[in-house]
Amino acid sequence: MIFCSVLNPAIDVIYKIDEFRSGQTYTDIPHFSVPAGKGINVAKVVKTLGEDVCVVGLTPEYDFKRITDYLNLMQIGCHFFSIPGNSRVNTTVIEKNSGFISHISSKGLTLPMRIQIEFMQFFGQLTSKDDMWCFSGSIPQGFESDIYSQMLKICNDKCNTTLLDCRDDALKFGVRAKPVMIKPNLAELENYFDEQIQGVHHIALKGKRLIDAGIKYVFISLGADGLIALHENECLLCCAPQIKTVDTVGCGDALVGGLLVSKYRKFSFSEMCRMAVACGTSNAMHEGPGEITRNEVWQLMEDVQITAV
Numbered sequence: 017m018i019f020c021s022v023l024n025p026a027i028d029v030i031y032k033i034d035e036f037r038s039g040q041t042y043t044d045i046p047h048f049s050v051p052a053g054k055g056i057n058v059a060k061v062v063k064t065l066g067e068d069v070c071v072v073g074l075t076p077e078y079d080f081k082r083i084t085d086y087l088n089l090m091q092i093g094c095h096f097f098s099i100p101g102n103s104r105v106n107t108t109v110i111e112k113n114s115g116f117i118s119h120i121s122s123k124g125l126t127l128p129m130r131i132q133i134e135f136m137q138f139f140g141q142l143t144s145k146d147d148m149w150c151f152s153g154s155i156p157q158g159f160e161s162d163i164y165s166q167m168l169k170i171c172n173d174k175c176n177t178t179l180l181d182c183r184d185d186a187l188k189f190g191v192r193a194k195p196v197m198i199k200p201n202l203a204e205l206e207n208y209f210d211e212q213i214q215g216v217h218h219i220a221l222k223g224k225r226l227i228d229a230g231i232k233y234v235f236i237s238l239g240a241d242g243l244i245a246l247h248e249n250e251c252l253l254c255c256a257p258q259i260k261t262v263d264t265v266g267c268g269d270a271l272v273g274g275l276l277v278s279k280y281r282k283f284s285f286s287e288m289c290r291m292a293v294a295c296g297t298s299n300a301m302h303e304g305p306g307e308i309t310r311n312e313v314w315q316l317m318e319d320v321q322i323t324a325v
């Protein structure tokens with residue numbers, strides 16, 4: 017089974033309005049609201065590609081039913097540890113006339129350490145041999161920045177395959193716990209090494225350092241330019257197909273979903289890269305994170321150009 021963590025879920029609310037002016041009241045504006053979190057996006061992609069998936073994390077009690085109903089509808093399993101209160105809300109206002117998009121993201125609840133300890137016990141009981149775990153997304157306030165590292169160590173002890181996709185301190189601590197796969201984008205890689213990284217060979221060298229640090233697969237995503245991927249002595253530059261871009265939010269999550277499914281199905285390293293890039297590109301062709309189609313992915317896989325670096 018493939019598991020995706022969601023430690024800090026939110027409700028995304030999107031308003032579409034002709035024009036937005038501060039100080040005005042707008043009523044009856046069409047809106048769309050949906051449970052959100054990087055792990056949910058990844059799980060949607062895994063499910064669309066045809067594998068069973070389960071989301072594991074924390075959910076504020078007042079939104080528990082809403083989030084679990086949403087996942088059940090997509091036949092995504094879930095194991096949530098309930099915490100008090102409401103989810104944070106991320107509001108997006110899309111102005112149809114100007115095309116401007118504004119975001120307001122609310123601060124999440126600050127959780128006491130007791131909840132982290134109880135959650136870790138809950139999590140430990142869910143891990144078993146031969147599972148694949150994906151750790152992605154932000155960490156709730158009040159939790160330690162090395163929580164992913166702690167979760168990875170529990171998985172490593174049980175011989176699970178693990179993937180880490182996060183930033184800042186969570187990435188720094190996480191790498192020390194040696195996840196099997198990591199997926200930083202270029203900005204996250206620069207932040208990790210605390211320097212500007214330019215050009216394919218410079219990126220590849222940084223990737224090799226991460227391989228040297230004990231990570232088996234390093235995937236550095238480059239937006240529309242695709243991916244640089246490293247495994248053992250191989251380093252591949254994978255160019256994404258050119259498409260008409262609709263919405264790039266969640267492209268990295270889609271790429272991660274493709275990596276999980278292709279690894280789960282024991283694809284070769286280059287075919288893993290091909291499926292992952294195709295998932296990222298399919299996501300860019302649709303509105304909303306984690307929205308891909310299975311046929312499109314298989315079609316796009318034929319157009320991913322892979323060269324050895």
Ligand SMILES: Nc1ncnc2c1ncn2[C@@H]1O[C@H](COP(=O)(O)OP(=O)(O)OP(=O)(O)O)[C@@H](O)[C@H]1O
Pocket residue numbers: 200201237238239240241242243256257258259261264265266267268269270271292293294295296297300
């Ligand atoms: N404009 C685009 N055209 C084609 N493919 C794209 C485009 N943008 C992204 N992709 C695909 O999606 C993959 C992941 O994108 P990106 O590097 O932007 O991830 P990210 O920064 O982690 O995104 P996020 O964290 O928002 O999900 C790329 O490697 C590429 O395959």
Ligand SMILES: [Mg+2]
Pocket residue numbers: 181201268269
């Ligand atoms: Mg990302």
